[in-house]
Amino acid sequence: MTQYLVYMNTILKISSLSKAYEAKKVLENVSFEVGSGKIFGLLGPNGAGKTTLIRIITQIIDPDHGSIVFDGHAQTEEDVFLMGYMPEERGLYKKMPIGEQLIYLAQLKGLSKSEARSKIKKWFEKFQISDWWNKKVEELSKGMQQKVQFIATVLHEPKFVILDEPLSGLDPVNADLINKEILNLASKGATILFSTHRMEQVEEICDSIVLINKGKIVLEGDVKDVKNRFKENIFEIEFEGQIEFEKIDWVDFTHQVVDEHRFRLRSKLPQSPAKVLKFLLESEIAVTAFKEVFPSLNEIFIKSVS
Amino acid sequence: MIRKIWLIFKREYISRVKNKVFWLITLLAPLGIVAITFIPVLITLFTSDQQNILINDQSGYFSNSFTKSSKLDFKVDSGDLDNLKQTYEQNGFTGLLYIPKIDIKNPDGLVFYSKNPLGLEVKSSITQQINKEIVKQKLVLEKLDPNFAKELDINVNIKSIIVTKEGEKAGSSTIGTIIGYAGGMIIYIVLLVYGSLVMQGVLEEKNSRVVEILISSVKPFELMMGKILGIAMVGLTQFAVWIGLALIGFTVFGLALSPALIQKASSASTVTTNINSLNTSSLSGSGVNLSNLSSESASSSTAISEVLNLVNEAKGINFPMVVIFFLIYFMGGYLLYASLFAAIGSAINNEREGGALVLPVMMPIIISFMMLFSVTQNPHGNLAVWASMIPFTSPIIMLSRIPFDVPWWQLLISVMLLYGGFVVTTLFAAKIYRVGILSYGVKPSYGDLWKWIKR
Numbered sequence: 001m002t003q004y005l006v007y008m009n010t011i012l013k014i015s016s017l018s019k020a021y022e023a024k025k026v027l028e029n030v031s032f033e034v035g036s037g038k039i040f041g042l043l044g045p046n047g048a049g050k051t052t053l054i055r056i057i058t059q060i061i062d063p064d065h066g067s068i069v070f071d072g073h074a075q076t077e078e079d080v081f082l083m084g085y086m087p088e089e090r091g092l093y094k095k096m097p098i099g100e101q102l103i104y105l106a107q108l109k110g111l112s113k114s115e116a117r118s119k120i121k122k123w124f125e126k127f128q129i130s131d132w133w134n135k136k137v138e139e140l141s142k143g144m145q146q147k148v149q150f151i152a153t154v155l156h157e158p159k160f161v162i163l164d165e166p167l168s169g170l171d172p173v174n175a176d177l178i179n180k181e182i183l184n185l186a187s188k189g190a191t192i193l194f195s196t197h198r199m200e201q202v203e204e205i206c207d208s209i210v211l212i213n214k215g216k217i218v219l220e221g222d223v224k225d226v227k228n229r230f231k232e233n234i235f236e237i238e239f240e241g242q243i244e245f246e247k248i249d250w251v252d253f254t255h256q257v258v259d260e261h262r263f264r265l266r267s268k269l270p271q272s273p274a275k276v277l278k279f280l281l282e283s284e285i286a287v288t289a290f291k292e293v294f295p296s297l298n299e300i301f302i303k304s305v306s
Numbered sequence: 307m308i309r310k311i312w313l314i315f316k317r318e319y320i321s322r323v324k325n326k327v328f329w330l331i332t333l334l335a336p337l338g339i340v341a342i343t344f345i346p347v348l349i350t351l352f353t354s355d356q357q358n359i360l361i362n363d364q365s366g367y368f369s370n371s372f373t374k375s376s377k378l379d380f381k382v383d384s385g386d387l388d389n390l391k392q393t394y395e396q397n398g399f400t401g402l403l404y405i406p407k408i409d410i411k412n413p414d415g416l417v418f419y420s421k422n423p424l425g426l427e428v429k430s431s432i433t434q435q436i437n438k439e440i441v442k443q444k445l446v447l448e449k450l451d452p453n454f455a456k457e458l459d460i461n462v463n464i465k466s467i468i469v470t471k472e473g474e475k476a477g478s479s480t481i482g483t484i485i486g487y488a489g490g491m492i493i494y495i496v497l498l499v500y501g502s503l504v505m506q507g508v509l510e511e512k513n514s515r516v517v518e519i520l521i522s523s524v525k526p527f528e529l530m531m532g533k534i535l536g537i538a539m540v541g542l543t544q545f546a547v548w549i550g551l552a553l554i555g556f557t558v559f560g561l562a563l564s565p566a567l568i569q570k571a572s573s574a575s576t577v578t579t580n581i582n583s584l585n586t587s588s589l590s591g592s593g594v595n596l597s598n599l600s601s602e603s604a605s606s607s608t609a610i611s612e613v614l615n616l617v618n619e620a621k622g623i624n625f626p627m628v629v630i631f632f633l634i635y636f637m638g639g640y641l642l643y644a645s646l647f648a649a650i651g652s653a654i655n656n657e658r659e660g661g662a663l664v665l666p667v668m669m670p671i672i673i674s675f676m677m678l679f680s681v682t683q684n685p686h687g688n689l690a691v692w693a694s695m696i697p698f699t700s701p702i703i704m705l706s707r708i709p710f711d712v713p714w715w716q717l718l719i720s721v722m723l724l725y726g727g728f729v730v731t732t733l734f735a736a737k738i739y740r741v742g743i744l745s746y747g748v749k750p751s752y753g754d755l756w757k758w759i760k761r
Binding site for chain 1: 522
């Protein structure tokens with residue numbers, strides 16, 4: 001797909017990015033933009049090239065071709081200070097005290113020691129883990145380590161946060177906690193690049209997505225637009241009383257009864273909901289509820305990838 | 307870049323120096339060396355382990371030949387051998403020496419009876435005293451003055467003088483060899499130990515997956531250099547502690563021990579004086595121990611003059627230069643190899659996989675160590691000169707040559723090649739490292755590493 005969304009304020013613009021390892025093409029001519037302050041979903045099955053793409057954005061590896069514009073300028077080495085990255089494979093020094101470790105990681109991101117210390121304290125209070133300063137990572141459970149990892153990623157208040165499967169392995173309580181913090185960051189103006197294959201999470205929090213498969217972009221856009229693009233003109237109607245379906249002239253519609261108070265309509269041509277509703281009312285159906293049925297991202301994902 | 311390397315360096319250094327194990331090793335290693343060196347000396351100094359030897363002399367030559375020493379006492383008895391064999395132990399003797407009626411021109415048939423095997427020291431002491439008496443008897447046979455034997459106790463010392471344009475100065479062959487050998491050996495050990503530390507450190511960061519977070523903030527090269535330099539500093543700290551301990555040790559224990567040592571040396575020399583006429587070849591009959599004995603007796607009889615010689619020779623050694631070049635070659639050698647060890651550590655998934663890959667890196671270090679002996683024997687030979695130029699062997703080999711006045715141009719070329727070599731290995735290693743730290747699962751071959759370099 002060569003046509004892509006253009007945002008008013010773009011924080012990241014990726015153009016014609018390609019990367020190959022020996023003969024294997026991992027990324028092929030990938031281009032997309034990420035709008036400033038958005039929560040952006042980077043989706044794709046395992047081995048699609050997501051991690052490679054993220055590593056190029058974080059300057060861990062160089063692309064073979066293509067360019068990246070970050071915050072309005074060609075990417076520079078200093079831009080890593082404005083990024084926070086939480087890799088899918090989490091990792092911290094097992095034997096280093098957590099407080100010291102976070103200070104060190106923040107210093108590598110350009111913070112001074114005292115800045116880092118006061119920020120860490122705030123996060124510790126927020127997560128109610130103030131007594132963890134001298135604990136070692138190996139003493140913590142996996143979920144608790146993830147909290148520390150999250151703090152390490154966002155401590156330096158990056159403009160651009162990359163989270164690779166941030167909620168995997170978390171219990172519902174902690175997943176909710178991190179989820180809220182992600183939304184909180186976005187509300188404060190940070191852009192989040194959220195890489196996952198858990199579609200329900202994407203649907204819940206992402207503004208727009210890009211779906212890559214086998215190194216190529218197969219789909220991208222606002223979540224709403226994407227769903228619109230994949231809609232099949234299906235409407236679900238709830239009604240009162242009885243309907244004699246065989247007596248109605250369905251014109252361009254086909255119908256399917258769901259249960260005694262619900263049925264679905266599928267239009268052969270794209271129809272606006274208003275027109276459909278008008279048709280239903282003209283057909284003297286006692287509508288109590290009406291909605292257009294959109295495919296879930298999961299369905300779109302499977303459809304696009306297979 | 308400098309700030310990031312500095313941060314990584316600092317973390318590496320502090321986390322290692324804060325570790326209790328570091329201090330345990332740093333403090334226990336010299337204690338261990340001191341213990342290994344001095345405990346046997348102390349034991350011999352402060353324990354009297356006197357042995358009484360019964361001599362059954364049937365020849366009649368030896369009734370007055372045996373002199374008592376701090377360790378050995380003798381009693382001559384010309385009684386019946388079989389009787390003595392039964393009773394020597396009950397009478398408090400550790401052994402029984404049987405001397406038959408011998409032909410002084412061809413002495414043979416001596417037997418030592420004891421419960422435990424004859425110790426080397428006791429054996430050589432007894433043989434020396436017998437040999438001395440036989441020499442006397444031979445002189446008598448030739449109608450010469452038996453006291454002439456003393457005149458045959460010759461010991462020539464050769465003083466080494468180095469002639470340079472600036473003038474003459476004391477040479478330093480023995481002490482030079484010792485210092486050269488020790489220096490080379492220390493470099494050998496630290497290269498292997500600190501190289502392995504670097505490898506383990508890299509592997510640890512890779513396996514704990516913290517590396518991906520780190521290299522999203524810093525360049526792999528910065529991470530590698532910070533780690534390498536941090537560990538180098540740990541090494542220098544360790545040396546500093548050891549040098550400090552050594553200075554304290556020499557001052558405190560040196561003062562306490564030196565009178566005892568001098569006494570020991572002088573008593574050793576009195577035991578064996580005047581029995582050095584063994585170099586005459588007439589004793590071919592019992593010639594098996596001859597060469598052995600002559601060197602032993604020579605060394606012990608001249609213990610004091612030897613020590614004085616060494617002290618004089620040591621004055622000819624430029625110790626500050628040795629220390630400076632030790633640091634130059636330690637740093638150069640360490641830097642040259644550390645990046646290679648880092649590259650291997652980045653490529654493997656666990657330490658077991660490291661063995662095959664790390665062997666080619668360790669090989670030159672081990673080969674240098676094997677060359678060390680012949681280099682200190684011939685410090686200006688072809689092998690020594692060439693091996694002290696090649697960066698992979700020069701840290702060990704050149705350091706071992708330093709006490710032998712290496713021409714300055716050789717030093718210059720060697721140091722330049724070493725540090726140039728460090729830049730080259732680091733460039734190659736950084737390329738492997740950059741790919742290696744993100745590669746999991748497959749154990750790479752040297753072919754794969756080469757592909758990574760070309761990538």
